[in-house]
Amino acid sequence: MSVSTVTKTENGFRPTGASGGPLLEVDRLSKFFPVGGGQTLKAVNDLSLTVAKGETLGVVGESGCGKSTAGRTIMRLYEPTAGETRFEGRNIYKLKGAELKKLRREMAMIFQDPYASLNPRFNITDIIAEPLDIHGIAGSSKERKRKVEELLELVGLRPEHANRYPHEFSGGQRQRIGIARALAVRPKFIVCDEPISALDVSIQAQVVNLLQELQKSLGLTYLFIAHDLSMVKHISDRVAVMYLGKMVELAESSELYANPKHPYTQALLSAIPIPDPQIEAQKERIVLSGDLPSPINPPSGCPFRTRCPHATEKCAAEAPEFREVKDGHWAACHYA
Numbered sequence: 001m002s003v004s005t006v007t008k009t010e011n012g013f014r015p016t017g018a019s020g021g022p023l024l025e026v027d028r029l030s031k032f033f034p035v036g037g038g039q040t041l042k043a044v045n046d047l048s049l050t051v052a053k054g055e056t057l058g059v060v061g062e063s064g065c066g067k068s069t070a071g072r073t074i075m076r077l078y079e080p081t082a083g084e085t086r087f088e089g090r091n092i093y094k095l096k097g098a099e100l101k102k103l104r105r106e107m108a109m110i111f112q113d114p115y116a117s118l119n120p121r122f123n124i125t126d127i128i129a130e131p132l133d134i135h136g137i138a139g140s141s142k143e144r145k146r147k148v149e150e151l152l153e154l155v156g157l158r159p160e161h162a163n164r165y166p167h168e169f170s171g172g173q174r175q176r177i178g179i180a181r182a183l184a185v186r187p188k189f190i191v192c193d194e195p196i197s198a199l200d201v202s203i204q205a206q207v208v209n210l211l212q213e214l215q216k217s218l219g220l221t222y223l224f225i226a227h228d229l230s231m232v233k234h235i236s237d238r239v240a241v242m243y244l245g246k247m248v249e250l251a252e253s254s255e256l257y258a259n260p261k262h263p264y265t266q267a268l269l270s271a272i273p274i275p276d277p278q279i280e281a282q283k284e285r286i287v288l289s290g291d292l293p294s295p296i297n298p299p300s301g302c303p304f305r306t307r308c309p310h311a312t313e314k315c316a317a318e319a320p321e322f323r324e325v326k327d328g329h330w331a332a333c334h335y336a
């Protein structure tokens with residue numbers, strides 16, 4: 001588990017997971033989409049975080065809060081509206097030519113739906129070797145075949161699987177194929193965008209275990225996106241909670257679950273069922289009133305105030321700062 005520290009930057013303080021120094025620094029990143037009528041949708045709004053080498057940072061929040069957009073902008077699949085992402089100290093949005101090509105090999109993504117993300121007309125060899133082909137590093141056809149077989153083995157599949165097609169595999173196996181493809185270019189950093197959400201509960205733990213083993217053996221760093229706090233608990237060193245494009249809380253995993261400071265995190269945690277029926281029956285469940293506001297017209301002041309059980313006039317007038325409320329524990333609430 002990484003130890004959180006704080007770094008001072010030009011833009012103020014930023015939360016850092018410091019075990020191996022930051023691999024990735026996201027600095028006041030925003031991604032807005034024009035949606036017609038002169039309006040903009042603020043999918044990601046002034047997001048700052050760091051991910052240390054070898055760390056897993058979990059990112060959670062309701063559907064539409066901007067998790068995938070953040071992941072894609074951090075990988076430069078989208079150009080940002082504002083802000084920077086530094087990977088090993090370099091602002092990735094400034095990279096061009098050979099440097100950008102190198103970055104494309106250092107970052108990879110694993111997607112939620114392993115079926116939709118695998119081309120049904122390609123066999124497994126062609127799917128896994130596609131990134132190698134794109135980067136021109138597949139080598140001779142013999143080498144290409146050997147690399148694919150190695151990758152299959154790495155994710156717990158058999159070399160004989162290489163000539164089959166996606167529909168011949170179960171959901172869990174398809175996600176293993178997606179992981180093998182992501183690993184093909186030997187990335188350092190992987191955005192895992194809800195990689196287990198579409199899988200049966202019985203299979204989820206297997207895929208999480210595989211990701212953890214790969215992290216150890218290959219020294220990978222993960223941004224692990226999920227909509228549910230229970231899914232990121234075991235894999236994350238630290239967890240970030242997003243609401244309406246903004247970060248509302250960030251802390252070490254055990255600290256966040258034991259001691260949530262933001263009313264939104266408290267509500268999310270209270271919704272997770274506890275296996276012990278007696279404790280479950282006595283537990284107070286915080287039910288959020290109202291719907292998620294539109295990111296086109298977010299509420300004034302604190303974006304959570306329209307659903308917050310503790311909202312006051314100050315919350316409507318003033319946006320709370322994202323501040324360190326306790327060592328390594330950050331929250332955006334006037335009263336945290």
Ligand SMILES: Nc1ncnc2c1ncn2[C@@H]1O[C@H](COP(=O)(O)OP(=O)(O)OP(=O)(O)O)[C@@H](O)[C@H]1O
Binds near residue numbers: 065066068295
């Ligand atoms: N290309 C786009 N153009 C316009 N709006 C977009 C685009 N991509 C995402 N959005 C909007 O941005 C907001 C954030 O979407 P995003 O997909 O990042 O959320 P998410 O947290 O990943 O949700 P989910 O849990 O459903 O995957 C949503 O309101 C979405 O409709």
Ligand code: SF4
Binds near residue numbers: 264
């Ligand atoms: S700032 Fe106010 S509205 Fe926002 S989370 Fe805190 S108490 Fe709730």
Ligand SMILES: [Mg+2]
Binds near residue numbers: 067068069193
């Ligand atoms: Mg998403």
